[in-house]
Amino acid sequence: DQQVKQNSPSLSVQEGRISILNCDYTNSMFDYFLWYKKYPAEGPTFLISISSIKDKNEDGRFTVFLNKSAKHLSLHIVPSQPGDSAVYFCAAAYYTGTASKLTFGTGTRLQVTL
């Protein structure tokens, strides 16, 4: 049962344009959401997060939007750069009492073209 889904396995965007990566979740107990960037054979690198009490968080070129009623979040990258090409994972978490464990989506491969 995939509780976090990224329905687009790949996305191609022209340099300078906006990249929008989408993520849906089913578990209403999730209260913290994160986006990670991953290169092959490396661990994920944290990009940006959002708490369920917010609907938007912005950090430089990266903005995450959360729509709790729709159980949907998205990552916007503006402007997109070739170095952004990677696999992006969304992840969701809820506090377990000791630490938050993450449930990952299946990933979206972003290709930023010149």
Next chain:
Amino acid sequence: GAVVSQHPSWVICKSGTSVKIECRSLDFQATTMFWYRQFPKQSLMLMATSNEGSKATYEQGVEKDKFLINHASLTLSTLTVTSAHPEDSSFYICSADRTVNSPLHFGNGTRLTVT
């Protein structure tokens, strides 16, 4: 710089042997670490939660006798794949929390190939 170090980055072993993977938090103490596994073109799947000083908590479907986890100190957790088989070949990644609800910091992963 890296805050979680994982070693080795890749390992090839023969079927039937055991392999140990180390995960260290470099500048913070982690009472909890997590072990994930990723198959090619698939998501990272949580295998187990490693708790310092107590038994690990395994996710459903993960064999605890096959994937031995030891979290003997606040900066080190180890995953031992016992009697490895080719189907255990995968990319194993550890992570650690600096504080609750902080972004998890990941190691660079270990590519295990069992021949």
